[in-house]
Amino acid sequence: MYLKRLEIQGFKSFADTLKLDFNKGISAVVGPNGSGKSNIADSIRWVLGEQSAKTLRGSKMEDIIFAGTQNRKPLGFAEVTITFDNSDGKIPISFGEVSITRRIYRSGESEYSINGTSCRLRDIYELFMDTGVGKEGYSIIGQGQIDRILSSKPEDRRFLFEEAVGIVKYKNRKLEAEKKLEIERQNLIRVEDIISELEKQIQPLSLQAEKAKEYLSIKEKLKIVDLNIFIEEADQLRKELTTLEESSSINEEELMRQKNFLSDQKEEYARIRQEIDKTEEEIFQIQNNISDIKTLIEKIEGDNKVILQEIHHLSQDIRRLQNECEQLQGKVVQKDEEKVQLSFKANGITLELKSKKAILEEKEHHFNELTKLLSASETEIERFKSDIIEKMNQSSDLKSNIQKMKGLLEQIENRRNQIETEKSRIKSQYKEQEVHLKALNKIHEDKQSKIQILQKDIDELKVQNKQILEAIQQKNRHTSALTEKMHQLKSRQQILEQMEKEFEGFSKSVKSILRLKQEHPESWKGICGVVAELVKVPEGYETAIEVALGSSMQNIVTTTEEVSKKAIEYLRKNQLGRSTFLPLSAIKEKELGKEKNQLMQEEGVLGIASSIISYEPIYHNVISYLLGRVIIVKDLDCGIAIAKKYDHKYKLVTLDGDVLNAGGSMTGGSIYQKTSSIFSRSRELRELTSELNTVVDALEEAKKDLIKYEETKNQNLSEIENKKSVLQELNIELVSRNHEIEQCKDALLQIENKKKQFALEEEQLNIQYEDLLAKLSEKTKVLNDIEKDIEEIHSKVDTHQSHIQSERALKEDLTQSITELKIQISSLEQNNDHISENIERLENEIQALILEKHKKEEEIKNCYQQTEFKQQEIQENKSKIDHLYLSLQDKTNSQNALQESKKERLVRIQEYEEKINKTTENIERIQQEIHRLENKKTKFKLDQENLFNRIWEEYEETYTSALNYKKDMGSIAQMKKLSAEYITQIKSLGHINLEAINEYEKVKERYEFLSVQRDDILNAEQKLRNIIQELTASMEKQFKENFAVISSNFNEVFRELFGGGKGYLQLTEEDNVLESGIEIIAQPPGKKLQNMMLLSGGERALTAIALLFSILKMKPSPFCLLDEIEAALDDANVNRFARFLKRFGDQTQFIVITHRKGTMEVADTLYGVTMQEQGISKLVSVKLSDVVENEEAS
Structure with missing residues (x-):
């Protein structure tokens, strides 16, 4: 690569x-x-x-x-x-x-x-x-990277080594794994918080789900009764509609018959009207044809008059053309005579031209001979001039050399004088350098003493900073613990605040009303809130108060009944479920009565539920209404004793959530959590806020202590850096003084060398001076000889110039004579050319006149032919006019016949109009009767539609689907009575949360899912820890092995580049190789082992280059x-x-x-x-x- x-x-x-x-x-x-x-x-x-x-x-x-x-x-x-x-x-x-x-x-x-x-x-x-x-x-290594390698901070050098030893990829993977681990920790905290909240919701939702199922069972029975009532009423409406449909059908048939008769009459009427229109169109067409024929006759007669005029014009043209032909013939004869005269004149000019050209040829031959003679003389003069230039160049070169030699002699003389001056000067310099060397040695000893004192101060400050660093590390651990606790508290606080914001634990209908108030506070300011949000429950009473309130915890408090009505209509309209509303203007308080004081004295009685909790005074009636007759007792034993004593007249609730109802029934057993989800959430949020403030204050205090430690440490570091800076400056000055001492010694040695050089130079100058004098004499003699040669050549040039002048005068005379002859010949040739052009012009004019005459004769012949054609055209037009008069008579007869046919059809049209009017009156009468029946039918259909809509809105059932529920349940009155009984049973159940069934299943499913997810997160967290440990071990091993190779290579390369000495690399923290800084220790030849920062600029750069080559040697x-x-x-x-x-x-x-x-x-x-x-x-x-x-x- x-x-x-x-x-x-x-x-x-x-x-x-x-x-x-x-x-x-x-x-x-x-x-x-x-x-x-x-x-x-x-x-x-x-x-x-x-x-x-x-x-x-x-x-x-x-x-x-x-x-x-x-x-x-x-x-x-x-x-x-x-x-x-x-x-x-x-x-x-x-x-x-x-x-x-x-x-x-x-x-x-x-x-x-x-x-x-x-x-x-x-x-x-x-x-x-x-x-x-x-x-x-x-x-890529530039000055920036060299500066980073040479930096005083060992940590800044790691970038080069990490890439070289090949741990960058592992390091990035480790950082990614650590980020993922932190994400998993945060996920675990969130999941555990959510699981805790879900555990608090499952039990209440279970009770609400059972109540909702009972409600659905009664609701199903009510549906069956209502559907049977619907079927009976729908059948009655259908019978009425059938009768109306039969009457409408009879009238529709009669209406159709009348309409068909009317349609037939209108079709016959339209047919006759169409025939009349057709006849009128034919009459109009014939009238147009008659008019066209008359117009055509007039046109042809007009054309004949025009043709007669054209024949007259043609006769005049024939006479005119014959006169023009005679004139053209006279012009042709005249042009022939002019042509003959010009031909005689051209022959005389040709003879004179031939004589002049012979004389010109003789004079041009003499001119050419003279030109050749002049050219030979001029060539000889040019050769003499070249010789002169060559001699002058030689003369110039010699003069230049002579001048240079004189200059060199003068320079040698000047240099002799300078050498004498320099000898005197260096003698004085030698004495000055000896004095300067003694002074430098004294300064060197003073600097060495100051360096030792500064190094001692730096060591003492480093010891102090080590103690401060230990204190900072301890304080950092404390700060980290507080920070982690703060993050945990904030995470928990955010979850609880989010649950409150999303109204976690409330039913769908309650959530929708609360969100509505939240989004439109002005429109819904009459909504005060949910009972659970309006009270504060002391710690330990959450379970008892939740059980005492039951589903009433989610009752919504409003200012008036109108606000409650508006909210209920909103829930119904948007199909959001049902809720119970407590208007402050309607709810009355409930109290225990006379036995209140006696009950409060009973053993185990903790108080009346309404007095244990705290709330705003405005909500006193609502809280008293819900909890004013509920007594909170210590445990079930105390509750049983009190219930028996007061003949089971009061509702008692224990701290564990067991209930002794008025009348003797008891509710109890295990519950899913010890504290209420909503009440404990509010209390926990308040406690979290308080605890979070305490932790934040402690964290701020710890950070202040850290800042103080850091300031002290930084002051020490600053002082160390200042002293190091001074130390470095002293070292640099020391190196500079060493360099000056060496320079001083070198200067003394150079002065000795200069003395020897001056003696040698004087000897060489004397030899050069004698040699130049001999050469100067020789060059001067040669220059004199060349100047004599130049004078002789100038004399020869003057002689040849005299001959050339006489020959040039003769040449000029010949030139003038030749020019005059050429002008005369040219004039004769021009005259001859002009006569030839005139002869040619006359020939062309004669031909043109002959052609024009032939053209006129053709035009005369053409006029005779046109006259004959025009006479034939007049005869043809007369024949056309005769035929057109016959056609005009036929068209007039056809027009009269069509007028009679039109009159007969107009009589029949009037008869059909009377029949159509009578039939239209019958149709209007029948349509009025049909409209009356349709109105009655529409009313029954509207009743039927309302009935069907009501059943669909209540049960989402159609007539067909309702038949599946049909039973023999008596008359409509009996069924309506049974329906009223079911409605009463539903009302007695109180507030029903239908969403509780689904919510219970969802919460249960989510709880089970999150429990599995928590286990997965714990497993993933452990795997990530294992990966981080493996990566750390691999990186440490690889770094140590390759670092040792680089260090060994560095020593070898350093010795080669410096020509000796030694250098090595060491870690600032041996036990933390992945974060440790790297010190570069170098000892150039002749110097003690020291940190690289104490080296000169060139030595530091060479050391950095040695480090680069040592890395390339290990990993190219x-x-x-x-x-x-x-x-x-x-x-x-x-x-x-x-x-x-x-x-x-x-x-x-x-x-x-x-x-x-x-x-x-x-x-x-x-x-x-x-x-x-x-x-x-x-x-x-x-x-x-x-x-x-x-x-x-x-």
Whole structure:
């Protein structure tokens, strides 16, 4: 696996699409500062999932989109695609190539895809997990990662090691398991709370369900009686309707007969009317035909007049055309004579042209000979000029060399003087350096003393902080316990509040009224609430008060009877069940009477139920009405004794919920819970609120103590950091002083070396001076010879120039003579051409006149033919007019016959109109009788519909289904009496909760389901704990083993990079390897073993690089991008770094962003990033191996 290709579009300074193809080995990206080369590293980090805009050197993620320049518009998105070669299958996906694409728009929306398929960011993280590839792995190392490795906090270095040892995947699984475990714990708390509440509801619902079943049994008997009454009444109505149907049928038949007769009369009437209309249409058509014939006759007669005029016009045209033909013949004769005269003139011009051309040819031959002679002379002069230029160039070069030699002689003289001055200066410097060296040694000893004192102070502060940390840990444990308890109480409080909000434990009808008041408080302000909500029961009395109230707990208290009526109508209308309402304006209180004081003195009597509970005074009558005659006693024995004594006149209830009813009956046994679901819930909610406030106060106090401890600890840490900072500064100063001492010694050595160099340089300068003097004399002699040659050549040029001038004068005379001849020849040729054109024009005009004459003759012939045709057309029109007069007479006769037929049909139409009117009167009379019968029938049907609707509304039964319940139960009166008795029995049952049957089954089913769910949650919780333990053990083992390998590798690589010394890694907490920080201890050659923070900048960077190579040695990454991590190294260390790159390049693909020469030299491929256009990065690529091959070939 290796990085094969990177494609960038619109990312930062890469406005145009950029494609980089990488090979195995080492690739280097180089370029000047600000050219955008580090943007390549940012693009790889970004496409692998980086979410921090700050890490990408921006303030927000949209900043990475190309923002435009003066010449370029901003882009709307940025996209990067990175492609890996996966032929070895290291990435767990079945593709030979894996491409990861990320795109971001200016809206902030991001898209991710793997091989073109959309995916989540999490999918990309998981794909590369534990491969070393990723934004947090060690495959991308820049200055930011180097700073984190060099950080003073050991915990910040773990990111590199966790990825390297391969526990990231396990760690993520452990975190997911811990989250699931916490969710299961919360689920368990909720389930147990719900189960507790369900246990309190089952027993009351069981009693209510039994009562509801009894109600349903009586209700079924009442239904049978009502259905039999319905059947009898429905049968009576059906008989009445049958009689009415028979009468209606007779009238309907008579109405139909009359309507049929009327229809026949109307059809005959319509037929005759149609015949009349047809006749009228035929008359109208004949009239139109007569009119058309008359119009046609007039038209043909008009046409004949027009034709006669046309014949007259044709005769005039014939005479005119004959005159024009005679004129054309005269013009043809005239043009022939002009043509003959022009031909004689053209022959004379041709002879003169031939003579002029012969003279011109002779003069042009003489001109060409003279031109050749001039050209030869000019070529000779040019050759002389070239010789002059060559000699002048030689002269110039010699003068330049002579001038340079004179300058060099002057420089040598100046340098001799400088050397004398430098000798004097370095002698003074040597004395100054000796004094400075003594002062530096003294400062070095003072710094060493201060460092020892500071180190002692730091150790003492660390001891103090260790004690404070132990106190913080203890306080944290206490805070965690309080926090957990607070969460438990809040969870329980939320459940109880939710149950109250949802009116848990109340029937469907009660819930609907309470929700109605909650949603519309103004419209339903007359609803005061449910009895159970309006009272507060002391602890221990919940069971007794619940049993005493029974189903009355769910009675709804209202202000008036009107409000109760309105609520009952709402329940009925929406089919929400039934409820009992207690209007404050109607309910009267109930009291024990005279024996009250005596009863209160009896042993075991705890009080009257109404006086034990607390409530608002406004509800006194309601509470007294329900509980004013109920006595709460200690136990059943006391209750039996009191009941016997007072002859079973009062209702007694024990604290355990046993009841001694007035009259002697007893109710008791086991109950499902010790406290009431509704009453105990309210009390528990109040107690929870109080306890929660106490816990919150204790938690706040504990947090304040923690803050104090933290402040003390932070003050100590701050002081430690300050002292460490001072210590570090002292160490840096100490290193700086050591460096200055070394520099001072080096300076003394350099001064000695300079003395030797100056002596050697003086000797060399003397030799150069003598040599230059000899060469200067030789060059001056050569220059004089060249200047003499130049003067001789100038003389030859002057002689040739004189000959050329006389030849040019002769050439100009010939040129003028030739030009004049050419002008004369040209004029003669133009005259000759003009005469030829006139002859040709005359020939064309003669032909045109002949053609026009022929055309006129044709027109005359055509006019004779048209005249003959027009005369024939006049004869044909006369024949047509005769035929049209005969047709006009026939049409007039037909019109008269149709008028007589129309009169006869109009008489028959009047007879049929009288019959139709009489039949219509009969139909109206019959329809009135039918309407009267329909009204009566409608009334009976309405009665029948109301009867059927009432049965459907009450029992959802039809007549057919009701027949299944038909029995012989006597007359309708007897059945109605029996129905009234059943209604009385239902009323005596009191409030019935029909929902209790279903609610009981649902609560029971839910209780059983949740009990099974609780067991499942406990099993899942235990499995999760086992998984977490296994993952922790695996991670600890794997981390320890691989950490030891990295530490060993680090020592080896450190020694190689530093050329000696030693380095190792150690955990800050050996017993907690998964959370422990990692210390890097380094000892460069010649220095003591110390923390990495005390090293110089270059040593720290080289140490971090050693750590990177030690990890790659243990677990090679498929590719590694290094962004200027060697920037702080000197040239020698850069070369060592480069050698390591070369060594690891066989197993890891390196992409290095650098500007160091040593790193570039080991690269297989160089990519140069430039900004040819301001603000836009471009790329060029060169393979070094190709360059080497080309050099060898040459």
